Amino acid sequence: MTESLHHLRVEGVSFRYPHFELASTSFEAHSGEVLAIIGPNGSGKSTLLEIVSGHLGPQAGKVTLDSADLHRLPPRPLARLVGLARQETILLFSFEVREFVRQGRHPHLGRSLFESPEDERWVDWAMEKTRLAEFAGRRVLEMSSGEFQRAVLARTLAQRPQLVLLDEPTANLDIGYQIEMFRLLRQLAISERFIAVVVTHELNLASELADELILMERGRCLAKGTAEEVLQPELLSRVFRTPILVDRNPSSGRPRVTWVTAPH
Amino acid sequence: MTLPATPRNVMAVALAMSLLLVLVVLVSLTLGAVHVPLSQVWRALTARGGGSEAAIIVLDIRLPRILLAILVGAALSVAGTGLQALLRNPLADPYVLGISSGAAVGAIFALWLGGRIASASPLAAFIGAMITMLWVYLLGRSGGRLASYTLILAGVITASFLSAIILFMLTLLSTRDVRGIAFWLMGDLSVTPLAELRLLAPVVILAIAGLYLLAKDLNVLLLGAEEAAHLGVNVARVEAAVYILASLLTGLAVSTSGAIGYLGLLVPHLGRMLVGNDHRMLLPTAALGGAILLVLSDTLARTALAPSELPVGAVTAVAGAPVFIYLLRKTAG
Numbered sequence: 092m093t094e095s096l097h098h099l100r101v102e103g104v105s106f107r108y109p110h111f112e113l114a115s116t117s118f119e120a121h122s123g124e125v126l127a128i129i130g131p132n133g134s135g136k137s138t139l140l141e142i143v144s145g146h147l148g149p150q151a152g153k154v155t156l157d158s159a160d161l162h163r164l165p166p167r168p169l170a171r172l173v174g175l176a177r178q179e180t181i182l183l184f185s186f187e188v189r190e191f192v193r194q195g196r197h198p199h200l201g202r203s204l205f206e207s208p209e210d211e212r213w214v215d216w217a218m219e220k221t222r223l224a225e226f227a228g229r230r231v232l233e234m235s236s237g238e239f240q241r242a243v244l245a246r247t248l249a250q251r252p253q254l255v256l257l258d259e260p261t262a263n264l265d266i267g268y269q270i271e272m273f274r275l276l277r278q279l280a281i282s283e284r285f286i287a288v289v290v291t292h293e294l295n296l297a298s299e300l301a302d303e304l305i306l307m308e309r310g311r312c313l314a315k316g317t318a319e320e321v322l323q324p325e326l327l328s329r330v331f332r333t334p335i336l337v338d339r340n341p342s343s344g345r346p347r348v349t350w351v352t353a354p355h
Numbered sequence: 356m357t358l359p360a361t362p363r364n365v366m367a368v369a370l371a372m373s374l375l376l377v378l379v380v381l382v383s384l385t386l387g388a389v390h391v392p393l394s395q396v397w398r399a400l401t402a403r404g405g406g407s408e409a410a411i412i413v414l415d416i417r418l419p420r421i422l423l424a425i426l427v428g429a430a431l432s433v434a435g436t437g438l439q440a441l442l443r444n445p446l447a448d449p450y451v452l453g454i455s456s457g458a459a460v461g462a463i464f465a466l467w468l469g470g471r472i473a474s475a476s477p478l479a480a481f482i483g484a485m486i487t488m489l490w491v492y493l494l495g496r497s498g499g500r501l502a503s504y505t506l507i508l509a510g511v512i513t514a515s516f517l518s519a520i521i522l523f524m525l526t527l528l529s530t531r532d533v534r535g536i537a538f539w540l541m542g543d544l545s546v547t548p549l550a551e552l553r554l555l556a557p558v559v560i561l562a563i564a565g566l567y568l569l570a571k572d573l574n575v576l577l578l579g580a581e582e583a584a585h586l587g588v589n590v591a592r593v594e595a596a597v598y599i600l601a602s603l604l605t606g607l608a609v610s611t612s613g614a615i616g617y618l619g620l621l622v623p624h625l626g627r628m629l630v631g632n633d634h635r636m637l638l639p640t641a642a643l644g645g646a647i648l649l650v651l652s653d654t655l656a657r658t659a660l661a662p663s664e665l666p667v668g669a670v671t672a673v674a675g676a677p678v679f680i681y682l683l684r685k686t687a688g
Contacts, residue, residue: 146584170587177581183445184577184632187357197575198587204571204635205362250586 096122097253099286103152104142113138113310115152120303122253122284125277127297129290129321130307131331136290137177137258139307143288144175144256156254156286170198174252176243178259188234188242189227192218195249217249220275236263244272248279255280255287261296269293273300294348298322299340306330322346357631365636372643376425379647383654384417388662420544422552424653424667425646426559427544427612428622430604432645433563435619436626436638437601440573441594442503445627448620449605452495452510456517457487458609459540463524466532477551477610484606487513492598500580500591501598542615542668544653551611559607562600563642569593569600570634577632615668617675618645624682 099120106113113135120126128136141147143154145161146169154161156172164172174195195217196210206214218224221241226234231242240263247255255276261269273289273296280287291297297304298318306314306321308330314321327335327348334351358364384396391399391409399410400418434449442451449455461483465476495501495509525533566573572593575583584590608615626640649667652674656665 144585166584166589167587170585175585179579179582182577182579183443185627186577186632190357190631190633194575194578194586197571200571204568205360 096284097157097286098122099143099254099288100155101143101152102154104139104149104154105151106138106142106147106149108138111135111138111310113142114312116305116307116312117152118303118305118312118315120286120288122286123281124302125273125280125287125289125300126303126305127289127291127301128305128307129292129294129297130313133309134307135310136307138310140175140256140258140288140290143254144173145169146175167198170250170252172252173254173256174247174250175256176247176258176260178262179239179243186231187227188223188229188231189214189218191231191242192223192245192249195246198250213251214249217245220248220279221245222271237265237268240264241268241272251283253285255285257287257289259290259292261291261293269296276300294322294327295340298345298347299343318346322348357633358636360631360633360635365639368630368636369639369643372640372647376643376647376650379650380421380425383421383650384413386654386658387412387417388657419548419552420653420657421650422556423544423612424649426552426555427608427615428618428645428647428649429563429642430559430608430645431615431619431649432622432626432641433566433638434601434604434608436623436634436641437566437573437597437604438619439623440576440634441501441597441601442507443577443579444503444507445624446620447507448617449601449608450514450614450616450619451507452491452602453487453514453517454484454602454605455609455614456514456521457490458484458606459521459536459614460517460524461486462539462610463521463528463536466536467524467527480610481606484602484609487517488599488602488606492595501594502580506598539613540668541666542613542671544612544649544656544667545664555607555611559604562604562607563638566597566600567635567638569596570638573597573634574632613666613668615649615671617671617679618649621675621678621682622648625678628682 101116101118103115103117105115116139118126128139130136142149145154145164148162161169161173193206193214196206196213199210200206218227221244223241223245226238231239234242240260244260261272264272276287276289277300279285303316304318304321305312313330314326322337324335324337327337336349336351337346338349339345340347358368381393381396385391385393389412391412395409396413399413431449438447438449439445458480462476462480465479491509491513494513495506497505525536528536572588575586575588576593580590622641622645626637626644630636630640652670653667656667656670659665
């Protein structure tokens with residue numbers, strides 16, 4: 092995160108596993124934008140996210156952040172630019188929450204064995220933004236899965252990346268925290284000038300808070316654009332294999348997805 | 356309890372434990388089959404004892420042993436800490452990957468060949484340990500790195516196979532040799548002359564220092580290999596370095612003084628209970644704590660049934676098992 096604006100370009104990336112293929116996919120994003128990747132399970136969302144992070148090399152195409160090819164960067168410089176947070180299991184070792192979040196500063200420690208006062212400031216900042224300050228001395232093992240997810244987000248924010256990639260960040264959060272997390276991401280993407288790409292199942296949150304949506308199905312990108320353009324009832328009904336209805340959220344006017352139930 | 360790992364805290368803890376170690380060493384020098392009063396110990400250490408009987412006991416008999424106990428205690432405890440991080444398992448100990456079995460095979464093989472080779476059995480043990488380290492490394496690699504599940508499997512299978520070889524070889528040895536080897540297998544700090552310590556000390560200190568440089572990477576490694584990679588750790592390289600350094604420390608310890616048990620498993624645990632999981636604080640705590648505990652165990656081994664000696668491994672086992680059971684109950688409950 093710096094004062095300048097960042098530009099992410101995903102150009103024609105594809106990948107083939109023995110039983111699954113991610114077809115050539117492209118998109119772009121700029122600082123301040125939140126992109127949501129949506130689609131049914133097994134559609135290639137997580138593979139796409141991993142390629143965008145630079146950790147998985149595409150078999151064709153490339154990913155550049157401000158003209159730097161992410162896959163070619165060594166681990167530490169890459170971790171200074173890209174923060175990737177996925178589903179994590181809570182482990183056997185008992186860390187305090189603040190220690191856990193502090194791990195996010197690792198890429199910035201350089202030759203030093205210890206954190207600097209500036210590192211500690213960013214840790215405090217990340218914990219304050221995710222409302223974890225009160226948990227600082229608690230053990231990670233004692234947290235609920237939702238609280239733990241906020242800690243993982245805090246750790247990613249502490250990295251101060253230019254590109255924030257989140258895989259199902261709201262999976263265990265109640266609706267209040269879900270909305271809060273997405274709003275926070277949006278706010279921070281603008282204030283800290285990073286690009287956020289979020290894989291999510293929350294279609295309505297994506298509709299409200301993402302600038303662009305990418306709909307994946309079986310490894311192909313079926314639609315890309317605003318919520319209006321992507322959240323089409325026939326398309327969604329086909330992709331999610333269930334009748335879906337799209338109306339409007341009365342307070343925001345954004346498309347709202349609900350499923351069709353037969354009258355009781 | 357977690358003590359934040361700041362340079363000041365780390366130095367404070369290291370200093371406090373070092374002072375404790377010095378105290379324990381001084382007391383241990385007075386104890387034994389012959390009681391040497393502290394004043395004479397002091398005179399001997401400051402080279403004013405001349406050729407007195409007390410000076411000989413202190414300098415030629417007890418001090419080398421105590422110094423060896425410090426090195427071996429620190430080596431095993433640090434190796435255990437490193438392996439627990441590498442395997443992401445607080446139950447790992449330095450012997451789980453077969454190193455001690457490899458050393459034992461080397462030592463027994465040398466004894467069996469007899470003659471001059473027999474007297475070089477520490478070297479043979481070390482060679483056995485290093486061959487085992489290489490073998491388990493090659494066997495345990497998966498996808499270009501040391502994935503913990505394949506590494507543990509490779510180590511356990513190798514250890515088990517080597518144990519069978521050891522039993523077979525024991526049948527080929529004379530009864531006298533078998534008694535000697537049994538003593539060694541349980542841990543014996545009495546055999547190393549001061550000259551060998553001069554070789555041992557720098558290597559142990561350098562290996563521990565090497566692991567300390569990896570301390571912040573070890574912290575991140577505990578989160579998981581993928582998460583560590585996402586935070587900028589070169590996982591394959593760090594895993595290989597930790598494996599080699601921990602195996603080297605274990606190999607050195609076992610070659611010089613046999614398979615002393617429980618230290619490598621318990622000291623890291625006790626260290627975690629005292630100062631937390633941050634390796635920048637834990638490694639020095641484990642090293643000094645292991646040194647202190649092994650000096651105390653060895654002193655007990657020398658004095659409990661004086662003038663005869665218990666093998667120090669028996670003391671660590673008898674003392675260690677109840678502590679381990681207590682820790683187990685505490686974490687389970």
